[in-house]
Amino acid sequence: MRVSELRGPADFAFVRLVRTMTLAVSAQADLSVDDADELRMAVDEACNALIKAGAVTLGVTFVESDVLTLTIRPTPQLSLAITPTTELILRTMTDAMMMQSDGTISLERRFSRNSADE
């Protein structure tokens, strides 16, 4: 299991770094390009939702194991009411999505078994 972290101000410039790192970690974890692209869309949407909800900083943890899991933790803790649209995007672009009461969002992407053959 590999754990990497990225922390910074909750603004759009930082979201760019998170997107870039998402692609880099996805490539390292051998996620297919399409899967990585969708995960990037989800992480962008999740970060934007947290910025809108008033987060001051964002901490993103990337965990590579059987699956790739991204956990986005806002500071300060906040109660996040995401729109149905955002929820739809997060659910469609990931294999599992979880929200906690402190505003933390976790996104999980499994590896396509036959990604090399596709």
Next chain:
Amino acid sequence: MSLSHVPTPPAARLPLRWHATIAMDAGKMDSTGVMWVLADLDPLSGPALTDVLDRFVGPDYRHLTIDLSGASFVSAEMLRSIHERYSRGGSDGLEVALVGLPPPARRVADMLDLPLARDDARLDGERSPQADRTTASAGQIEVDWSSAGVAAVTFSGEFDIANAHELQTALSALPKRRGSLVSMHFRDVTFASSSMLSMIIEFHHRLVDAGGRLVIPDASPKVERLLRVTGTADMLGLGQSGLDPRDGA
């Protein structure tokens, strides 16, 4: 945008290229345009796009295609914001299409049922606008522009007092800023009135004031004579060559 309260660094520079065809006749204009977005489109770079759109896309625009095939990432936030702003009926009958979306953005657009995003109905900015070309006064300009500050404006047809107001509108929309180089091509102009000349001179002055430069690489004999007789040929850069905005943004 709804996120405007969020403190962010200044809007990122967004490389763009734009091609527009504007037909002008007495009392009417018909315009089609294609805008190519050449980098990631997100809330950071989005304002640069909407700024250009607001500048170019007035009530006289009819068809606009935003081509996103040069963008590796288009955020859902920007898809929604463009849709809210330019969806059909919201802006004076302006028709906007988004084409060339990256696959995840495409999925999001389908999922949210955003009718702007469609690959089957590309609005072709290269085609001639449906102006009434049977009238003798019809003039047309083609604008190629890049965010690097290089623009080429190609005039064809007749420019007289009848469509002077329309020409004024089109010229005032062209960006004038420090370091920009605008080349105007008059090779295919069959008639140019003095009102057109005074507009070009006014455009030249505003461009120079802003720190830009105008050149006229080519002109039809009629236009060349007009420039020479009035002693404005050298000031307006007749015979000097410009740059092609299609070479990069």
